[in-house]
Amino acid sequence: MTPRVPFRSSRTSLLRARATVLAVGLGASVVLGAGGAVAADATSATTASSAAGAASAVQAQAAAQAKAAAAKKTAAKKADAVKKAKAARKARATRAGAARKASWVDPVKQYTLSASFAQSGGMWQSTHSGQDFAVSSGTRVVAAHGGTVAKAGSNGAGDGPAYGNAVVIKHGNGTYSQYAHLSRVDVKVGQIVRTGQRIALSGNTGNSSGPHLHFEIRTSANYGSAIDPVAFLRGKGVTL
DSSP, X not given: OOOSHHHHHHHHHHHHHHHHHHHHXXXXXXXXXXXXXXXXXXXXXXXXXXXXXXXXXHHHHHHHHHHHHHHHHHHHHHHXXXXXXXXXXXXXXXXXXXXXXXXXXXXSSSOEEOSOTTOBSTTSSSBOOSEEEEOOTTOEEEOSSOEEEEEEESGGGGTOGGGOEEEEEEOSTTOEEEEEEEEEEXXXXXXXXXXXXXXXXXXXXXXXXXSBEEEEEESSSSTTOEEOHHXXXXXXXXXX
């Protein structure tokens, strides 16, 4: 009769082997599950980090663009300021150049011609010795041409009270210009003046029927040597 003990031993070993396999499989499942969770957490962390990095990059780019725009705007303002400054300097240089080139100029601006040279009337002893420019009192009076102040002051600067406050300027080639009925005299005898320089303010002093500038061109510094000032100025290119 064949003994059964070895059979039982083999069966027991088989059962133990199956249990071991099941245990190993369960452990593997647990390990795989834990690994998947770790991998998922790592993926989430990587995604969050990437999103934060992208947001930071966008903010940095926006800040850089804003800074560049501000710098461009500042540069444009500076360039505009430089352009305006250059234009202003050019305009001043142009005016200065025109003044230097101008040989003779009007003694006043924005005037109306009134009593003319050699005009007769009761206002004068014989005839009118100059050209009147009707302007309001306080109008800027300038030297019609550069020269040296020969006379200046009240009493017609020595030519008589009829002229009121007056100035006489000596120019080259025996030519003089006279400015009378002034409210204020701004130059002194011996002072050198340039063409277009302010020498006085117009007024109504002396023998005057209203505020105006009396202007003469003379061949000497004194009364009695006047010539037609309008014809003279026109000959110098000044249109009255």
